Amino acid sequence: MPAINGDAVLELRDVQKTFGSTAAVDGITLSVSPGEVFTLLGPSGCGKSTTLRIVAGLEELDAGEVLLGGRLIASGARGFSLPPERRDLGMVFQSYAIWPHMTVFENVAFPLKLRGVPKNVTQSRVEHVLDLVGLSGLGSRGATDLSGGQQQRVALARAIVYEPKLLLLDEPLSNLDAKLREHMRIELRALQQRLGIAVLFVTHDQAEAMVLSDRIAVMQSGRLEQVGTPVALYERPASPFVRDFLGxxxxxxxxxxxxxxxxxxxxxxxxxxxxxxxxxxxxxxxxxxxxxxxxxxxxxxxxxxxxxxxxxxxxxxxxxxxxxxxxxxxxxxxxxxxxxxxxxxxxxxxxxxxxxxxxxxxxxxxx
Ligand SMILES: Nc1ncnc2c1ncn2[C@@H]1O[C@H](COP(=O)(O)OP(=O)(O)OP(=O)(O)O)[C@@H](O)[C@H]1O
Ligand SMILES: [Mg+2]
Incomplete structure (x- = not known):
């Protein structure tokens, strides 16, 4: 179970982002607790990816603040945004982009190489995470000589190898067929719980959100409609939109x-x-x-x-x-x-x- 009163891993305070005349993110406030899977769920274009990209540092915010582990990493008022590589985050995006010309091992080792981690430490860490995601023994395989589900796991292994505080997942299962997707949902939840890592998850699939999340925020037009446990949202929806979106x-x-x-x-x-x-x-x-x-x-x-x-x-x-x-x-x-x-x-x-x-x-x- 996620710590209820622990200090938040991630906090967003009234975050806003406008593209032209579109308010993609229209005043979002939320916090993610240690060990918690917090999911942004909503229809296409409601601002889920933009929110995630702001947290990752891939998009600058217009207003509001983002804090990671209690430390300010972006502020609209101060015109300040820490570059992505200096944020302690792991990311897997919709197109999970493993590098085709590298082996599985090289893919997973890449973030450690960037951070100048010594070779012997890299060797044992990569072996450890490959084992965690069920790919031990496949390190020397070419990264594209794998099934879709295995490639997905390489992307995950690469995101968790340097033990970030927070994992950002943007529709990470959307490239998989229906059966594999259901299987990976359960595996992903089990892995997250074993690692005790906090996750900000993005999906438009309500079943996926229900299976994976401790809390879900239902989003519409750049705003959070309701935040709660899957059970609370399903049984006590606060608006017709939430009621009709979930099930x-x-x-x-x-x-x-x-x-x-x-x-x-x-x-x-x-x-x-x-x-x-x-x-x-x-x-x-x-x-x-x-x-x-x-x-x-x-x-x-x-x-x-x-x-x-x-x-x-x-x-x-x-x-x-x-x-x-x-x-x-x-x-x-x-x-x-x-x-x-x-x-x-x-x-x-x-x-x-x-x-x-x-x-x-x-x-x-x-x-
Ligand atoms: N770089 C950009 N330039 C202009 N408009 C953008 C840009 N990125 C996003 N938008 C707009 O901002 C809104 C939110 O987009 P976003 O990608 O966050 O949606 P989403 O909830 O992730 O949708 P999906 O489920 O389709 O991935 C949309 O109206 C989109 O067209
Ligand atoms: Mg998106």
Whole structure:
């Protein structure tokens, strides 16, 4: 577990960067604790890479401050920015750029050579990290005579060989195929935990972020929308953007009937029991939206509408192996996708009930 009260490895204070009229980074404040994986997650163009490049020293900031291990390394007000090679950082970027004309060993040894580390120390350090990333014995191999996943590990080994305080990873798994990517996710997390190194990670893939991170910052248009653990963001999203960005979500417009109950206009006979405290958050709003995750809905053979239950018809069924995705249409004419296990199969045309576990639902002002 990352140290909660330890001094931050990295701190950003109101960092800003504008390109022409684009505010790529629009006032970002965050801190990364020792041993923590902190992830910037957001759609393309939201400013993730620019933030990372500012930390690396590859981009100068317009305003704000960056501190590494408590030491100021960049300041907009002072017009000061420490050059990249003098920051104690390891980096792996999207195009991981291992050097093709060098062997695996030479690739990994390169940062040590730059720093004038003696040969015998280099030899044992490189062997050690190659072992850590599962490439021992491959040091003399040409760097490009490796699989994609192995090349990825060379890039990682090169980034950690001089034991930096912080590792910056910008979509480091994006060049890999889906299967290898899932495997490397888990390996990367295990390696990070073994090394106890802090990581600032960038991705637009929410599953990758959930698996790898201690905390995630969801980013939009150069700003942080919400920062929290994967569980907190998934279960208690603070905005519709975060709610919809992390995993799938089903929404239904409802009207509040009392503090505990809501009904869905057009869905005759359907009443939803709201989680305690839910309605208080949206007092004074007449149009409301109830949102839940697909796993909070189950399909039942009894199609009668009622408490927490919508009447619906199965329109389509997609068999995906471990689960079936049903396209359904409610009695009120709303279409939605419901995920179910293989245990109970329904054919298109079947009348069913959709039971919503509303204790897991969230209530929002109308959109
Ligand atoms: N050198 C540059 N010159 C001009 N505009 C830039 C430059 N670098 C980035 N931008 C713009 O800044 C914004 C943020 O870019 P950035 O690369 O940080 O996004 P990102 O979140 O990493 O996106 P992606 O997921 O596609 O990699 C974008 O609108 C981009 O077009
Ligand atoms: Mg990027």
């Amino acid at each position: 799938r979500v089903l929404t239904l417009e409802v009207c509040l009937r009392s503090a505990e109950r809501a009904e869905a206009p057009g869905e005759a006979g359907v009443v939803f029991q709201l989680p305690p405290g839910c309605s208080r958050a949206v007092d004074g709003t007449s149009k409301l939206v109830l949102a839940w995750r697909p796993e909070n809905v189950s399909i039942e053979p009894d199609s009668a509408p009622g408490l927490n239950r919508l009447s619906a018809i199965i329109e389509s069924a997609a068999y995906l192996g471990e689960r079936i995705e049903y396209g359904v249409r409610t009695a009120g004419g709303r279409s939605m996708l419901v995920v179910s296990t293989r245990q109970n199969r329904y054919e298109p045309g079947a009348m069913v009930g959709l039971r919503v576990d509303t204790s897991e639902a969230t209530l929002w002002p109308g959109e």
